[in-house]
Amino acid sequence: MLEALGLSARACQVYQAMLDLPGESIDGLAAHCGLLPGQVHDSLDELGELMLVRASAEHPGRMRAVDPSIGLADMVARQEAELAARQAALATSRAAVARMVADRAEHRSAHGERLLGIDAIQHRLEQMGRSTHREVLSSQAGVQRPEDLDASRPADAEALARGVTIRTLYQDSSRHHPHTAHYAHWLLGQGGEVRTAPTVPQRVVIVDRSQALVPIDPEDTRKGALYVTEPGILSALIDLYEQAWNTAVPLGATTPDDPATGLTPTESELLRLLGTGLTDDTAGQRLGISARTVGRHMASIMERLGASSRFEAGLKAAQQGWL
Missing domain, CATH: 1.20.5 (Single alpha-helices involved in coiled-coils or other helix-helix interfaces)
Structure with a gap:
């Protein structure tokens, strides 16, 4: 019990024995405590430094315990x-x-509030994670690097354990990327909410609806980010996020084809993007798929429309209300 005061267990034992057996010799104390005489001497030195024993006036050459x-x-x-x-x-x-x-x-x-470089971004994300009390909303466009996902895991697990709600929005294409899909299912298993959509807003992290982080360059999110706390900007980001979330599909659920057109959500979004004049490469980047996959989707659409060219496919898609 006296160890908290800096006294060793052996010194405590000797001190108690001296209180119980005043005037006892070194050998007697050793026999009573089951110690060697040298160990009793060491304990007396320790007790003396702590001023718990003094020289006995009644028994010269011996020590007495202080009350x-x-x-x-x-x-x-x-x-x-x-x-x-x-x-x-x-x-x-x-x-x-x-x-x-x-x-x-x-x-x-x-x-x-411009944060330049991945180290500055990760540092701010760590600060935001520690300060969150209620909710984290994030939109993850494109393919996620395995090391970035691994770095996020401890903070996400800690936040979920504190009862923080985590909602994460991925692109449909992430279902086919092993690292991202594995992390998304892990997050779901920990109590997070995960949905996917053909296209999602640019990468964003919103904490407690009071602070957000958005990339300076959407094409390279590792260059830097902008830290936002202004209510007007936050409101716009949250509205955009909620619109995307409400049209997304929960992870693990199937994405049914449009009953009117037979198009998958990805095909519908691809037609819309190409209809705005985007190239295959740019449309593929928005969807998180390769230009070759874009070509395969378009070939399938053209076959269903009975079109011999993309121009004809665009006209027929518009005539049939697919756009």
Whole structure:
């Protein structure tokens, strides 16, 4: 019990024996405690340093135990003084940290909220994850790097364990990417919500509907990001996200073909994108598929429409209300 005061278990045993057997010799204490005389000597040295034993006036050459109401009370008082000093030092350190955080916030405010490089992005994501209390919304366009997914796993698991709601929106094409699909199913198994759609908004992370991170360059999200807290921008991002979420399909559910056209959601979106004048490469990037896959989809659509060219396919698709 006295170990919390810095006293070893053996010294405690010897001290108790000295209280019970005042005036007992070293050999007697050793026999009573089941120790060697040398061990008793070591314990007496320890007790002496803590001022729990003193030289006996009645038995010269021997030590006597100081009454616990005096010796132990003094030890407790010393421990309390040391604890108060540590608490004061901790309070000083906490104030220094608060000043540093405030200085950094002022610096970010003065220089904008542009985060350059993946390290800065990951650092901010970690801060956002620690501060979240209710909800994390994220949209993940394109193929996710395995190392990025691995880096996200501990933070997601910790947030879900705290009862935070996590909703993640992936592209349909991610169902065919092993690393992304594995992570999405892991997230679903942990209690997160996952949906997919042919196209999703640019990559975004929204925390508690009060802060968001969006890429500076949607074509290369590792270049940098913009940290957003302005209510007007956040409202627009949340509205866009909710619209995409409401039309997406839960992970694990099938995506039925359109009963009127027989087109899959990906084919319908592909026709819409190509109809706006996008090239196969650009449309494929929006859908997260290759230009070759775009070509296969278009060949299937042309066959169903009985069209010999893409131009004719576009006309027939418009005439039949597919666009």
